[in-house]
Amino acid sequence: MTTPAFLALDWGTTNLRAWVVNADGSIGANQDFALGVSKLAPGEPERRFREEVRPALGAEHLPAVLCGMIGSTLGWVEVPYLDCPVGLPELAGALHRVEGATPPAAIVPGLRAQRPHGAGPDVMRGEETQVLGWAASDPEGARGPRLVCHPGTHAKWVLVRDGLIERFVTAMTGELFDVLSKHSVLKSTPGAEDWGAFDEGLEAAGDGGALAARLFTVRSKVVGGAMPAEAARSYLSGLLVGAEVASVPALLDAKAEGPVVLIGDPVLTGLYARALDRLGTAVEVHDGEAAGLAGLKALFGQGGVA
Amino acid sequence: MTTPAFLALDWGTTNLRAWVVNADGSIGANQDFALGVSKLAPGEPERRFREEVRPALGAEHLPAVLCGMIGSTLGWVEVPYLDCPVGLPELAGALHRVEGATPPAAIVPGLRAQRPHGAGPDVMRGEETQVLGWAASDPEGARGPRLVCHPGTHAKWVLVRDGLIERFVTAMTGELFDVLSKHSVLKSTPGAEDWGAFDEGLEAAGDGGALAARLFTVRSKVVGGAMPAEAARSYLSGLLVGAEVASVPALLDAKAEGPVVLIGDPVLTGLYARALDRLGTAVEVHDGEAAGLAGLKALFGQGGVA
Known part of the structure; x- marks a missing residue:
């Protein structure tokens, strides 16, 4: 029998992803919400979480662990940054209990x-949970020194050593x-990726x-x-990633060893893998959502949140 | 007595500057118009020029020489690019007479x-007239090889040799x-320049x-x-210019000789002079408007527009 154990949330700038995690580690109800903190007014995250997110997942009575921009000035409460080097135990030890939140x-x-x-x-909010989630799933690989890349709006290049995020x-x-695609002379409209143009951009x-x-x-060039003109968007993408x-x-x-570990959205890690491959750099690719969930599980287990 | 000889126009993306140039080289009526080509509909430049610009300057009967984006797809007529190397004689020889325009x-x-x-x-429209206007005023300096920089929305770095724009x-x-200042996480509002922050950005x-x-x-850093937070805007400016x-x-x-020639808006050339000075690079600074006017005068004289 699967007993719900806690509610895991990756609550970012533009989106919120939530999972009910069972005691045996399996996943129950899970859902995306268009409730990114950049769209919410002060005080709103707590209310929307209580009135919308918890009920939608039938998770009114579960303790919750939340990572991402929900801990920023735009979020629920501002949680001070933890200074590196940081591993899972340090991160779990620094979990911020929201005052008055019931369930916790x-x-x-x-x-x-x-x-x-x-x-x-430099700063990050959210990627640490994915990177350390990966590290928990591959302690040998995370011994490092290892280069981890998390592509995105604000891409992170992370040096991991002895299971710690060093810098x-x-x-x-x-x-x-x-x-640039929306507001500059380079503007363009989304369409299918033109891989030839992307590669020309890398070059x-x-x-x-x-x-x-x-x-x-x-x-x-146009x-x-x-x-x-139709090639400009993919060319720009290749140029920036390259x-x-x-x-x-x-x-x-830093001198890192082994393949670069790419963690994140599969579309983005695909672009970065292509760019790194072109430089002759080996990569291994991990799904960001799975890594984040692994991190939240480990933090719940080590953090004594219940 | 000063006789008006022609109408000189620098007609760009966001602004139009026009001068009546007298036969003795002196300047008569002159004015800025908020008629940048990016704000005009197809067909509009010709009409606004005839109905507003010429009358405002009492220049209904003068031939005109126009440089800038007015020769682009957004402008009056699209004038094909001239391939480098190009000097004043080549530019004058390639002036595009607008069909049916009276006066010419x-x-x-x-x-x-x-x-x-x-x-x-790479391409430019407008800066060539300023750069070759400077070259006409300093043939010795323009013998080069010389590095000329024209800061702006799209800054140009130009190699001048033997009076020609080589590339x-x-x-x-x-x-x-x-x-970035308007649409990104780095957004800020204009204010007085913070020179300490600008220098930190250069660094x-x-x-x-x-x-x-x-x-x-x-x-x-913020x-x-x-x-x-108040320092971010000047820091960003220093970072980008640096x-x-x-x-x-x-x-x-290219291996250029002598000081870098900065031509353009005095505020911008001031920022670039500061950045180059920090690298130990000597500069000489020229006003872009004066250089453009010198170029238009030389083109009128050599181009047989009248």
């Missing part, structure tokens, strides 16, 4: 790490693609330097008669 | 050049600043590589507690 709700803190060479702090660097590649990315100049080729994989890992200033 | 109107063609290393075509590379730094630009990752520090000056000139693949 615990929010996973985001992480802060200093970039090398005095380049200042990381964020590249806002996804957001650049989004704002045009070169060593990843001079990005502002390479970006203009999306336009100048108006200069060297590329059809520039990231060629130049961002070096900012971590 | 001649549009300066934009330029196209191939980037080195097979990186495809160039565009960096969309200004547009990146604009779309953070490093060698100009990994831009998508360096850009995120605008956000992570939420990570290392920079006040990355451009550190990395884009190399794409020209």
Whole structure:
């Protein structure tokens, strides 16, 4: 018999994903909600969680573990960043119990790490749960030093060593693609991926330097008669991903071993795998949702939330 | 006595600037119009020029020379690009007489050049007139090889040799600043320049590589507690300009001599001068409007427009 044990939530900027996790580790009811914190007013997350999310999953009486931007200033309560290096035990020990929440709700803190060479702090909220969820599922691989990449609006390149997130660097590649495609002279409308154009973009990315100049080729190749306008969107995608994989890992200033671990949305990890493969870099790909769920389970187990 | 000789126009994407030029080279009536081609419907430029611009300047009977985006698909008539290398004589010889325009109107063609290393075509419309206007005013300096930079929405880095524009590379730094400041997680509102923050951005630009990752520090330094939110806008500006000056000139693949020639809006050339100075690069600064007017005068004189 499966007994519901807790409610796991990955509550991000644009979306909320929730799962009922049973005592035997299996998954019960689960659902996506268009309740990203960027769409909610102050005070709204708590109410929507109580009035909509819990009832929809029949989870009114379960303790909950929540990760992601729900712990930011935009979320339910602001949970201070935890400074790296951080592993699952440290993360579980720092779970933030929301005051007055019944049944109990615990929010996973985001992480802060200093970039090398005095380049200042970097931050994440949500990806730590996926990365450490992967680490829990592959302790040998997470001994490292290992390079983990989580593509997305704000892509993370993470150095994992001895099962700990040691440091990381964020590249806002996804957001650049989004704002340039919507609001700039490079604007375009979504369509089927043109893999030839994507690869041409990877090629045009070169060593990843001079990005502002390479970006203009999306336009100048079209108006200069060297590329059809329909190819511009995939070319831009290839250019941005190519520039990231060629130049961002070096900012971590670390010698990693083994394949790059790609964790995230399968469409995005597919683009990054293609870009890394072109550089001769081996990868292994993991589904971000499964990794996140593994992380939330481990945190519930270690965090004593019930 | 000053006799009006022709009407000079720099007609760009967002603005139109027009001058009555007298036979002795002095300037008569002149005015800015909020008639950038991006705001006009097809067919509108000709009508607004005839009905508004000419009468406002008392220039109904003068021949006109027009440079800028007015020669693009958004403009009056599309004028094909002229392929580099191009000097003033070639540009004057390729002026496009608008069919049926009375009095005569001649549009300066934009330029196209191939980037080195097979990186495809690059294009400009308008900056060629300013760069060659400067070259006409300083033939010795324009013998080169000389690096000329024209900052703006789409900044141009131009290699000038023997008075010719040999090739160039565009960096969309200004547009990146604009779309990121308006539409991204880095958004901010205009205010007084914070020079300390601008310089910190220059420093953070490093060698100009990994831009998508360096850009995120605008956000992570604020939420990570290392920079006040009010400093983010100037820091972003310094970061983008710093990355451009550190990395884009190399794409020209040329050994230039003498100070970098900065031509353009004085506020922008001031930012670039500061960034280049920090790299130990000497500059000389020229006003873009004056250079453009010098170019239009030379084109009128050599182009036989009257």
